Amino acid sequence: DAKTTQPPSMDCAEGRAANLPCNHSTISGNEYVYWYRQIHSQGPQYIIHGLKNNETNEMASLIITEDRKSSTLILPHATLRDTAVYYCIVRVEGGSEKLVFGKGTKLTVNP
Amino acid sequence: NAGVTQTPKFQVLKTGQSMTLQCAQDMNHEYMSWYRQDPGMGLRLIHYSVGAGITDQGEVPNGYNVSRSTTEDFPLRLLSAAPSQTSVYFCASSRQGSYGYTFGSGTRLTVV
Numbered sequence A: 001d002a003k004t005t006q007p008p009s010m011d012c013a014e015g016r017a018a019n020l021p022c023n024h025s026t027i028s029g030n031e032y033v034y035w036y037r038q039i040h041s042q043g044p045q046y047i048i049h050g051l052k053n054n055e056t057n058e059m060a061s062l063i064i065t066e067d068r069k070s071s072t073l074i075l076p077h078a079t080l081r082d083t084a085v086y087y088c089i090v091r092v093e094g095g096s097e098k099l100v101f102g103k104g105t106k107l108t109v110n111p
Numbered sequence B: 001n002a003g004v005t006q007t008p009k010f011q012v013l014k015t016g017q018s019m020t021l022q023c024a025q026d027m028n029h030e031y032m033s034w035y036r037q038d039p040g041m042g043l044r045l046i047h048y049s050v051g052a053g054i055t056d057q058g059e060v061p062n063g064y065n066v067s068r069s070t071t072e073d074f075p076l077r078l079l080s081a082a083p084s085q086t087s088v089y090f091c092a093s094s095r096q097g098s099y100g101y102t103f104g105s106g107t108r109l110t111v112v
Helices: none
Strands: A009-013 A018-023 A031-038 A045-050 A061-064 A070-075 A084-092 A105-110 B004-007 B010-013 B019-025 B031-037 B043-051 B054-057 B064-066 B076-078 B087-094 B107-111
Touching: A009 A018, A018 A031, A018 A084, A018 A105, A031 A061, A045 A061, A045 A070, A070 A084, B004 B087, B010 B019, B019 B031, B019 B087, B043 B064
Parallel strands: A009 A105, B010 B107
Antiparallel strands: A018 A070, A031 A045, A031 A084, A061 A070, A084 A105, B004 B019, B019 B076, B031 B043, B031 B087, B043 B054, B064 B076, B087 B107
C-alpha cells in the first residue's frame, strides 16, 4: 500500500474551516484515499473517502488533486469537538483489506 | 444496531496468563480486524479476516492468535501475556468493497 505524509499537528479557530493536507505521491490508480479521526482515546471514526472526484458528506469535504498525489480534508466550520487526530490512509478496493495507519495530524480547535 | 462490541473494556493480566478479547459485530460485515495502539502512537494491525474461516497476519501478529468461525465474531487470543502487550486493542469491521471501517470502543489491557 502507498504511504501517506501528514503534518504532525495543526491549529484552527472555532468556527473557521480546518484544512488538513495529506501527501500520497506513490498512490496507485486503484487506491482510494480514506480519512478517519480519533477523538481522545476512543476508537477511530470513519469520515470520508474518494478515488478521483471530490467528495462531500455531512461531516466533511475531500478534495483530491488531479494527479491524485495529494488531498485535503476540509471541516467547513470546526468546533471544539473536532479536536482529534486525523488519519489519511490509502487502501486498495478488493485487494488486501489491511488498513495501515500512520501517525496522523493532531488537530486542535481553539475557542 | 449495536455496531462493533468489544469485551471486556478493561483487563489486568499477570505475565504468562492467557485470555481472549471478544469482538462481535451485528452488521453482517465480511471484513474484521484487530489493532493495538500504544501510547502516543498510531494503530498497528495485528490480524485481519476477509470472511468466516479466513484470517491473515498483520504488522504485529506475534503472541496473538485469531479464528473466525462465524461472520459475527472475531476473538483475539493472547497465548502467554507479556508486559509488552500492555496496550489498547481495537476491533473493526467493514463491508466488502470501498467502505469505511467501524471501530469498537476498545479494550484497555495491562500486563503486570
